[in-house]
Amino acid sequence: MLPNRDGYGHGLIELGAANSEVVVLDADLAKSTRSDWFADKFPERFFDIGIAEQDMLGTAAGLSLGGKIPFATTYGVFVTGRAWDQIRTTICYSELNVKIAGAHGGISVGPDGATHQALEDIALMRVLPHMRVIVPCDAVEAKKATIAAANVKGPCYLRFAREATPVFTEEKDFFEIGKANVLKEGTDVTIIACGPIVYEALLANEQLAAMGISARVINMHTIKPLDEAVVLQAAEETQAIVTAEEHQVAGGLGSAVSEVLVKNKPVPVEMVGIQDTFGESGTPEELVVKYHLVANDIVLAAQKALARKIK
Amino acid sequence: MYTQSLEELKKSCKDVRGDIVKMTAAAGSGHPGGSLSAVELMTALYLNVMKHRPEEVTWPERDRFILSKGHVCPVLYSVMARSGYFPVEELLTLRKLGSRLQGHPSSKLLSGLEVSSGSLGQGLSIANGLALSAKLNKKDFRIYCLLGDGELQEGQVWEAVMTAAHYKLDQVCALVDYNNLQIDGAVESVMGVAPLVEKWQSFNWHTIQIDGHDLSQVLAAYEEAKQTKGKPSVIIATTVKGKGCSFMENVAGWHGKSCNEKELQIALDDIYGKGN
Ligand SMILES: Cc1ncc(C[n+]2csc(CCOP(=O)(O)OP(=O)(O)O)c2C)c(N)n1
Ligand SMILES: [Mg+2]
Numbered sequence: 075m076l077p078n079r080d081g082y083g084h085g086l087i088e089l090g091a092a093n094s095e096v097v098v099l100d101a102d103l104a105k106s107t108r109s110d111w112f113a114d115k116f117p118e119r120f121f122d123i124g125i126a127e128q129d130m131l132g133t134a135a136g137l138s139l140g141g142k143i144p145f146a147t148t149y150g151v152f153v154t155g156r157a158w159d160q161i162r163t164t165i166c167y168s169e170l171n172v173k174i175a176g177a178h179g180g181i182s183v184g185p186d187g188a189t190h191q192a193l194e195d196i197a198l199m200r201v202l203p204h205m206r207v208i209v210p211c212d213a214v215e216a217k218k219a220t221i222a223a224a225n226v227k228g229p230c231y232l233r234f235a236r237e238a239t240p241v242f243t244e245e246k247d248f249f250e251i252g253k254a255n256v257l258k259e260g261t262d263v264t265i266i267a268c269g270p271i272v273y274e275a276l277l278a279n280e281q282l283a284a285m286g287i288s289a290r291v292i293n294m295h296t297i298k299p300l301d302e303a304v305v306l307q308a309a310e311e312t313q314a315i316v317t318a319e320e321h322q323v324a325g326g327l328g329s330a331v332s333e334v335l336v337k338n339k340p341v342p343v344e345m346v347g348i349q350d351t352f353g354e355s356g357t358p359e360e361l362v363v364k365y366h367l368v369a370n371d372i373v374l375a376a377q378k379a380l381a382r383k384i385k
Numbered sequence: 386m387y388t389q390s391l392e393e394l395k396k397s398c399k400d401v402r403g404d405i406v407k408m409t410a411a412a413g414s415g416h417p418g419g420s421l422s423a424v425e426l427m428t429a430l431y432l433n434v435m436k437h438r439p440e441e442v443t444w445p446e447r448d449r450f451i452l453s454k455g456h457v458c459p460v461l462y463s464v465m466a467r468s469g470y471f472p473v474e475e476l477l478t479l480r481k482l483g484s485r486l487q488g489h490p491s492s493k494l495l496s497g498l499e500v501s502s503g504s505l506g507q508g509l510s511i512a513n514g515l516a517l518s519a520k521l522n523k524k525d526f527r528i529y530c531l532l533g534d535g536e537l538q539e540g541q542v543w544e545a546v547m548t549a550a551h552y553k554l555d556q557v558c559a560l561v562d563y564n565n566l567q568i569d570g571a572v573e574s575v576m577g578v579a580p581l582v583e584k585w586q587s588f589n590w591h592t593i594q595i596d597g598h599d600l601s602q603v604l605a606a607y608e609e610a611k612q613t614k615g616k617p618s619v620i621i622a623t624t625v626k627g628k629g630c631s632f633m634e635n636v637a638g639w640h641g642k643s644c645n646e647k648e649l650q651i652a653l654d655d656i657y658g659k660g661n
Contacts (some may be wrong), residue, residue, distance in 0.1 A: 097521070123518060129510045129544035136514020139449075140497055140522065144514070160541075164511060168492045170500070180605070198635040 078270065080183025081216025083108030086145065088217070089224050095241050096224060097137055099123055101130045101148040107177040107234075109147040124324040125153050129162040131172070138171045143224050150176025150192030150233055154199055161342035165229050166202045174199075175224045179209070179233040180269060180320030181348065181365055182358040191234070191353040192293050199231040200298050206230040206251060207297040209319075209327075211272035212241045215295060217248040226251060235320070237358045239270040243293075255303040260290030263376045264308035267318035268294045270325050273347075274317055276282055277369035282376055289376055291377050301336045311337040316344045316378040320362075323347035326365045342382035389432040396602050398428045399656055402629045405461035406652040409643035412480035415488065418639040419533060420460035422624035426602050431464035434607045439469035442497045447524050449499050449515050452531040453508020455489040456641070461498075462486050470497040480502060502506040506539025507534065509559060512543055514555040527538055527611065528584060531560045535567030536580045543588070547572050549617040550589035552601070557617040558610040559590075562597065564626035566637045585619045597622025630655050 089096045090112050097119045104110040104122060113120035113301060123130040127148055134144035146153065153176050154161070165172045176195050183191045199207045208223065208230060210216040215305045216234055223230040230251075248255065257272070257280050267275040282289045290312055292304060309315060315335065317328035328345035335341060362368050391399060409415035431437075452461050459479065466473045471485070478484035481612040485495040489503025500511055513529040519526055526590035536542065549557050555618050561581065569575045578584075583594045591613045595602040603622070626640070627633025630652040644652055654660075 097517075119521065122545075124551075126541075126548070128507075128541040129513075129548055132507050132519065132545065133500065133514040133548060134509020135500065136511040136516070138514070139517020140515050140520065142518050159504050160507055160510075163502070164507050165502060168501040289553065334591055359518035375648045 076213035076241050077236055077238045078210055079108045079211045079234040081210065081290065082175055082177070082220050082232070083111040083215035085217040086112040087115055087135025089221055090119065093143065093224065095141060095143050096145070097121065097142045098145045098147060099130050099134055100326060101125055101127050101152070103119035103148050103177070105146045107175065107231055119215045126266060127157045128160050129169055131157040132164055133370045134172045135164045135170050143171060144174065145173045145175055145336065147175040147177065149190060150195040151178070151190060154195040158198055162202055166204045169204045169225055171227055171318055172229050174229070174231045175234065176231060178236045180235055180321060181353040181361045181367070182235055182237045182270070184237065184358040184361060185355045187355040188352040191380045193348050193353060194324050194325065195233060196297055196321050197325065199331065201323065204228055205298065206375055206381060208251060209233045209268040209297060210295055211293050212239060212243055214245060215249060222249060222251050233269065235270050237251070240273045241275055242276065252296045252299045254304040255293040255295070256290065256304065257293050258289065258291040260288040261312055261315060262288045262290060262312040264290040264293050264306070264318045265318060265372060265376065266305065266311045266312055268291045268297060269320055271318045271320055272365070273369060273373055274369040275360055278372035278376065281369060281373050287376065287380065294327060297330050300330050300334060305334050306339055306341065309335055309341045314342050314383050316346060316372060316375045316379050318346040320367055321347055342379045346371050346375050346377040386434045391600055392430055392525060393431060397432055398424050398600070401428050401443045401460060401463045402656045403653060404473070406630060406644055406649055406656070408476040410647045411477045411647045413643055415480060415643050416456040416641050417457055417459065417643065418566065418633060418659055419562060419564065420457040421453060421630065421633065422597070422626045423457055423460050423531060423562045423602040424628065425598050425600055426531065426560050426562065426622055427460045427464045427581055429600060429607065431468045433604065434631060435529065436526070439497065446524065446526055449512070449528045451499055451508040451528065451530040452490060452502050453530050454505060454536050455502030458490045461490065465497055487569050494496065500620070505533070505536045506541040506599045509542055509545035509549065512557050513548050513552070514554045515553055517552060519556055523575070525556070527556045527558060528559060529558050531562065534561060534563045534565060534572050534578055535560065536576070538576050546585065546590065551640050553615055558607070559617065559619040561621045561654045562624055563621055564624045566626040566635070568640050570637050579644045581621050581627045585621070589616055591616050591618040591619045593618060594596070594619060594621050597624035634636065
């Protein structure tokens with residue numbers, strides 16, 4: 075078990091050593107986002123901008139214009155919400171090479187409550203031209219995603235979770251931005267998930283197997299550009315889809331997958347995610363249960379999707 | 386790189402003013418008021434002060450200019466054309482479909498622009514980021530950033546003011562076009578920003594106060610900013626919105642409106658003298 079923000083911290087350290095152009099900015103949350111790991115090793119390349127998210131994104135834009143690869147870091151709610159216009163007009167419109175790291179994605183942030191639980195960040199970033207949106211499923215993948223983001227040109231949004239969650243991918247596993255990973259083959263239904271909830275999808279796969287249902291599990295770590303081929307193949311071969319994410323079902327992974335399907339291959343889709351509501355305080359374990367984000371909910375959704383299959 | 390003399394600059398300012406009213410008239414829209422108030426600041430910058438190479442826009446040593454108040458791109462396009470980035474005739478394509486000269490500047494379309502702008506309040510942060518990159522790379526290029534006085538109402542500007550001073554970004558030179566007008570009226574009646582000099586000073590900036598239409602004061606201010614080490618400088622330039630066109634001067638309504646044919650003639654007469 076590791077929080078996937080740790081993966082970000084490790085990724086930054088590795089990048090810092092490998093590439094002197096990498097710089098990191100934070101807005102007074104360096105400990106919590108793990109950007110302080112980079113700051114300790116490369117103090118001259120770390121800039122705390124203070125509690126000023128808009129200025130941080132603009133400063134990152136300027137650093138990228140000067141040839142640097144800036145990682146602008148804070149909580150997902152603040153970076154995508156408060157600085158959205160800066161990301162849109164300054165960074166995306168000019169297609170600047172700025173990496174944006176949103177820590178504390180999802181309701182599993184826990185006791186801090188609704189104000190700190192980013193549940194709309196994927197949607198906010200996904201609508202922006204030139205933006206890539208990456209949601210790693212565990213700490214190992216988070217590290218790879220961080221490094222991969224530095225190695226592509228253009229704006230990227232990386233979303234990390236706060237809580238320690240199971241680490242189920244390995245260093246040697248293939249990772250490429252925009253290429254989904256099929257974790258389990260299956261023929262009856264496909265579960266497409268992003269972030270730590272992918273682990274719940276794997277548990278759901280086992281529960282479904284016990285019922286005689288063969289569920290494919292896809293780790294869709296990149297929401298944009300979406301791996302459409304994998305989605306369409308799953309629709310073709312299993313004829314029913316479940317999406318799962320710790321995010322509003324409107325505008326996030328569920329929407330992205332559905333957009334591809336309605337245009338090409340309409341099959342029943344059930345969406346596991348936040349259903350148009352804010353979060354609240356509680357332990358992460360309590361909240362994911364209350365908001366229907368655990369394996370059991372995915373199983374129920376899979377059964378629903380199966381029942382709706384066009385015979 | 387240009388080093389126009391004071392006399393040449395004076396003449397160039399007339400041409401730039403002429404360009405502004407002509408190009409916005411041809412577009413049928415645009416922002417002449419705040420373009421005209423910044424003519425001396427911008428003309429002196431592009432044709433005398435800045436190190437830049439229009440024929441080599443990616444020259445790493447070039448000084449950078451960031452137009453934070455993106456709506457006054459007519460003045461920027463004009464000084465760019467007149468320093469050789471593109472033909473002066475192209476100015477008349479402003480705001481037309483397919484033109485590189487978008488209604489607010491697009492760096493993707495027009496090379497020579499550092500960054501796109503149009504949403505107010507963001508430019509100084511970008512200038513700071515460039516200055517930080519210059520420090521890391523041990524480069525000594527300077528970064529100029531033009532802001533409106535109304536624009537100073539944006540909170541992000543003051544975040545950036547803090548950042549520049551905190552990191553002692555002495556390559557940064559902010560220019561405030563203090564024309565005391567914004568869209569809804571006088572800045573002091575919409576949302577007062579005064580006293581500007583004291584504000585910037587208390588944020589640990591070096592302040593230089595000038596008449597923004599007096600070219601020798603403008604040149605001297607740029608030089609003073611360049612000599613100031615250890616802190617960023619701001620040139621607070623008192624100006625007249627719509628300067629040079631009698632009917633536009635100090636009239637808020639000319640913020641975002643272009644001349645019709647008759648008005649254009651009067652404007653050009655005002656700028657060049659009747660019968661010229
Ligand atoms: C964030 C943002 N809000 C509003 C606008 C609309 N707008 C364009 S110009 C302007 C007034 C600017 O006044 P000032 O900064 O004084 O500029 P100047 O007088 O030099 O034209 C406004 C409100 C904008 N472009 N960006
Ligand atoms: Mg003004």
